[in-house]
Amino acid sequence: MSQHAFHGGASFEAIGVKFDSLDERSRIVDADVLDAWYDPAPGVLNSLRDNLAWLVKTSPPTHAQGLREVLAEARRLEPSQILLGGGTSFLMFLALPRLLPPRPLVLALDPCYGEYTHLVEEVLEGEISRLPLDPEADFDPDIDQLIGMAREVDMVVLVNPNSPTGRVISQGDMKRLAESLRPDQKLWIDETYIDFVPGVPTFEPLLKDHPNVIIAKSLSKHYALSGLRIGSLEMAPHLVSFLEKFSPPWSVGLPAQLAAVEALRDPAWYEAKVAETRILRQDFSRQLSRIKGCRVIHSETNFVLLHFPKGGVPELAERAREEGIFLRDCDSLTQHLKGQLLRTAVKSAEENERIVKALSS
Secondary structure, three states, X not given: XXXXXXXXXXXXXXXXXXXXXXXXXXXXXXXXXXXXXXXXXXXXXXXXXXXHHHHHHOOOOOOOHHHHHHHHHHHOOOHHHEEEEOOHHHHHHHHHHHHOOXXXXXXXXXXXXHHHHHHXXXXXXXXXXXXXXXXXXXXXXXXXXXXXXXXXXXXXXXXXXXXXXXXXXXHHHHHHHHHHOOOOXXXXXXXXXXXXXXXXXOOHHHHXXXXXXXXXEEOOOOOOOHHHOOEEEEOOHHHHHHHHOOOOOOOOOXXXXXXXXXXXXXXXXXXXXXXXXXHHHHHHHHHHOOOOOOEEEOOOOOEEEEEOOOOOHHHHHXXXXXXXXXXXXXXXXXXXXXXXXXXXXXXXXXXXXXXXXXXXX
């Protein structure tokens, strides 16, 4: 049994996990994780800076009540529909073992975020039923096929936009899938990257009519708060009440609660950063498309998937790492495209150029 799912973040091997010195971070491009390339809104940094000593030494509101109310207002939900925790991974490990039966059967896409596979197969000793995505179809799932495969499972898990592909399932198709499920089946929609998509095709407006749907959302990526670890689950109030019994007090620290509230109060800052990210991604994708043997998959998010049909991704990733550039080899996210998929975060223009240069050499 594997103790942990494989993740990005290998750049800390170069920076140093004991934090003896942070000097190396200026040389490193950490594109194997999907943290924001931009800073949080100015109000976030100002509030943290002005109150740092108090924030560090003071226990937070026990269940982040104020943050829950601010978040509910921003997302046009009721506070009773929201459960907060120290990041979406924390909430996955809290919720899925309690929402699923013993040894569950769960349907997911291939490729898809690897923590779900780890949790179902290694922790819950269940089974993942995989829908292989076709590169020739730009990794878009066949919704009718997905609906057919969903008939026998306990839960369908979808990341939308999907990681690592960056592709989006429309709200309409997601609704078709939700309405095809029996009441005893659940649909888990991970919307960690949805805020980067123009028009935001979130399932949130439909949540009240679908009591078997759970939406996982992160305040880390879009709001540039990854180091503070804040996530939420949005679902029917009876599910929130059930899971709150198992949620420990103080699961979201005081600096994180304050930072999240301040971030939610400045949507204009983040809308501008999403627009900048889109421009950076488009330019980055054009440059990447010139790399020999590389097919760039059109993304709607803050990352880009590169498909190398002839393989060789592990060697490419290792060569880039030697230059201080960390990219995500996606072998742990797929069973049927081993050695072919490489994911990179969208970074600053200068860092994007370094990534292209490393992959082109």
